[in-house]
Amino acid sequence: MANTQAQRPGGSIVRFGREAVDLARRSEPISHATFQSLMDEDPDKPFYAFARICSSGGKQKYAHLYSAENVIEWYPLNGRTDPCTRGSIERIEYYLYFKGEGGAVHVGDVYEDTADHVSTSADYLIWYHSGEDEPSRLLSLLAIAYLQNLGLINITSDDTFDTSSVARLGHQRARSLEQTTEDQAHGRTILEYIGTRIEKLIEGGELNCSDPAALLTSLEHDAAHHLADALVSQDPNVKDDGDDVARSPNVRKNALAAAIIACYGFRECGCAQATVPSER
Numbered sequence: 001m002a003n004t005q006a007q008r009p010g011g012s013i014v015r016f017g018r019e020a021v022d023l024a025r026r027s028e029p030i031s032h033a034t035f036q037s038l039m040d041e042d043p044d045k046p047f048y049a050f051a052r053i054c055s056s057g058g059k060q061k062y063a064h065l066y067s068a069e070n071v072i073e074w075y076p077l078n079g080r081t082d083p084c085t086r087g088s089i090e091r092i093e094y095y096l097y098f099k100g101e102g103g104a105v106h107v108g109d110v111y112e113d114t115a116d117h118v119s120t121s122a123d124y125l126i127w128y129h130s131g132e133d134e135p136s137r138l139l140s141l142l143a144i145a146y147l148q149n150l151g152l153i154n155i156t157s158d159d160t161f162d163t164s165s166v167a168r169l170g171h172q173r174a175r176s177l178e179q180t181t182e183d184q185a186h187g188r189t190i191l192e193y194i195g196t197r198i199e200k201l202i203e204g205g206e207l208n209c210s211d212p213a214a215l216l217t218s219l220e221h222d223a224a225h226h227l228a229d230a231l232v233s234q235d236p237n238v239k240d241d242g243d244d245v246a247r248s249p250n251v252r253k254n255a256l257a258a259a260i261i262a263c264y265g266f267r268e269c270g271c272a273q274a275t276v277p278s279e280r
């Protein structure tokens with residue numbers, strides 16, 4: 001019988017919020033199906049996506065880790081209880097664990113009893129795992145990379161922003177220099193993965209695309225505009241009926257999207273020169 005314990009990702013202590021979890025131990029609250037799912041993923045992917053289900057039953061509180069993809073497939077349509085603890089789900093915390101690091105990045109939560117306090121990054125992570133095709137999935141992943149680069153990975157619909165410039169946008173969260181550097185490193189890692197992923201899909205015949213550079217440009221354009229639209233909608237100074245045309249939603253969205261691409265697009269991380277694989 002194969003040693004599934006040795007195959008498990010990480011093999012070291014990783015922090016998920018306040019909880020430290022040893023990803024190599026069977027005794028931790030992690031299902032075997034989670035690890036089977038993760039092992040079946042693209043081996044070049046630089047991260048694992050986890051969902052930590054927080055539930056309760058009687059006076060007991062539970063927290064159980066799953067692959068995010070597993071949870072997204074069945075929640076909420078196929079159940080509102082944790083399938084392992086049988087507790088009633090209160091919230092689901094989503095994390096990205098970049099391989100080899102000591103802590104997972106908390107990207108946001110989904111609450112069972114309210115539609116408020118929606119997490120922007122958690123939405124994109126859900127869309128990434130539930131997209132109908134690879135380009136649409138990668139578009140959502142690219143939006144997460146932009147949020148990482150902007151230092152806005154865990155924002156919610158309750159937050160407000162000054163979207164008049166990328167610089168102002170990035171400084172509105174209390175982030176240390178170390179945190180900012182780490183966020184931007186994660187953003188670049190995701191961008192590099194997207195470029196590599198597209199090249200390999202084309203090379204393997206899984207994606208029919210004669211111009212990878214055009215596809216990358218389209219992805220960064222669509223992701224930046226989608227994210228800019230969400231951020232501008234949370235800017236109280238942007239008004240449709242104001243006298244200042246620069247504060248109109250459409251002008252601000254287009255300007256912000258262009259600035260996001262200029263500062264954090266593929267060209268900035270060296271992915272703009274993707275080429276069609278040579279014929280064999």
